[in-house]
Amino acid sequence: LVSREFHPTDSIIRIGDQEIGGRRVHVMAGPCAVESRSQILETAQAVREAGATFLRGGAFKPRTSPYSFQGLEEEGLRYLAEAREKTGLLVITEVIDARDVPLVADYADVLQIGARNMQNFILLKEVAKCGKPVLLKRGPSATLEEWMMAAEYIMDGGNYQVMFCERGIRTFESYTRNTLDLSMVPALHALSHLPVIIDPSHGTGKWHLVHPMAKAALAAGADGLIVEVHPHPEKAVSDGKQSLTPERFQMMMADLVRLTSAL
Ligand code: PEP
């Protein structure tokens, strides 16, 4: 179902009045985690003004350490919904537990499956039934084949609104947090009809690498970007080092507009 043979033209995913796929570029932006009402409302306003169409923010956080902040859960989902009301941005947020899928689907416009859960087949079968589009992140050590098979689970379960998200894989390089594999953009476009979104934030782990890699992603033909933005990255509870300030995000967006009109 994910393959180009099954569907020769690019799939277009319609969400509200937005369409993802077919190389229209969407930028999804916001903090790693929803930390407070004011943090998410302030960020939402800033990223909307800069041209983002989706607000991101985790209410359920999959953390490497059990002692790290785990997210505001339903309270965070409520703040995201309030930010959507106030800005008109669509909301993308991660679901980490199959039992929470109906709850998250009640608030979100797009459900994100995190890298760590790419092969959580119980969760994939559950999001297949939720009626909302799904952004499927690549597992940190997943091959293209395994990633496409994970998407196949969601489509086989009846949900055809799936997008791939490359967020970097684990290699021997340690300067960057992950190695952003941009070759997946043309590779997926050759093999699949589904949209491809690039996450240069988790893909590099360093804010100063986000802007150049975002440009490279669009040059490679990505259908969109998902970028971490925080009003005060130095105070962020998670992923501050890879988060852009609203000012830097705005500068990047202006540059991307120039680039896409040149392409
Ligand atoms: C995130 O988007 O904040 C996140 C946890 O990403 P990943 O699943 O790619 O690590």
Ligand code: MN
């Ligand atoms: Mn993050």
